[in-house]
Amino acid sequence: MRLVIPSLCCSLVLLGCSVATPSQPxxxxxxxxxxxxxxxxxxxxxxxxDHQLPVEAPERERQVITRVRQHADSYDINADRAAAFFNDQIEANKLIQYALLDRWTLRGQRPPTEALDLIDQLRPRLDKLQATLLFELGRFDRHPPADCARKLADALISHTNDPLRHLAMVRATGQLCPKR
Ligand SMILES: O=C(O)C(=O)C[C@]1(C(=O)O)C=C[C@@H](O)C=C1
Structure with a gap:
């Protein structure tokens, strides 16, 4: 009982903290x-x-990064900064792909969900997100929060319960905060 009360108090305090700051706006x-x-x-x-293709598509990565560099200036972002940020998005994407392919290899099959075509459907969707991401990165860089790395870690941990998703988000935001 002596142990239960302090630990209950701790839980309530922790609960209070997470309710007070559910995420980092x-x-x-x-x-x-x-x-x-x-x-x-x-x-x-x-x-x-389905098509037994490798995760790595270096030519496509070069295209993505070249385009990002070309457009960075319109969003008031340094080209190297934009390229590093998108390189992190690509690495995070590959992390998920490798993990899923490994999971499906162990099972001997992938989930029976509808397949979308990489060239006609998926890459155009990825391209469409480029402008939004550059716009939001530019906005973020104009006012990076104080204590950025700690707040980011808080935001990421409260974002998802899925360990793979969390790891991918950590990878994708690896260079987001300014270095101290
Ligand atoms: O377009 C692909 O083939 C992808 O797998 C997507 C993506 C990306 O995130 O943009 C990721 C890995 C590849 O090396 C190239 C690009």
Missing amino acids: EFHPLLAHIEHRLDLASSVARHKW
Whole structure:
């Protein structure tokens, strides 16, 4: 009983903390758009499973990064900053693809959901998110929050219960906060 009361108090305090700061508003909607891009990784992985394609598509990565560099200036972002941010989005996307392909290999099959075509459907969707992500990155960079890394970690941990999704979000935001 002596142990129960303090631990109950601790739980209530922790609960109080998480209710007081359910998420970090400074990171929204940027995190939501990062997540929208990651949402496409499972469909990309399905296409790659069905067509036995490698996760890595270096030529496509070069195209994405070249386009991002070309457009960065219109969003008031340094080209290297934009390229590094998108490189992180690509790496996070690959992390999910590798993990899912590994899961499906163990099971000997992928989930029986509808397959979308990589070239006609999925890459155009990824491209469409580019402008939104650049816009939100530019906005974020104009007012990065104080204590950015800690607030980001808080935002990410309260974002999802899925360990793979959490890891991918950590990877995607690896260079988001300014270095101290
Ligand atoms: O377009 C693909 O083939 C993808 O897998 C998507 C993506 C990306 O995130 O943009 C990820 C990995 C590839 O190396 C190239 C691009």
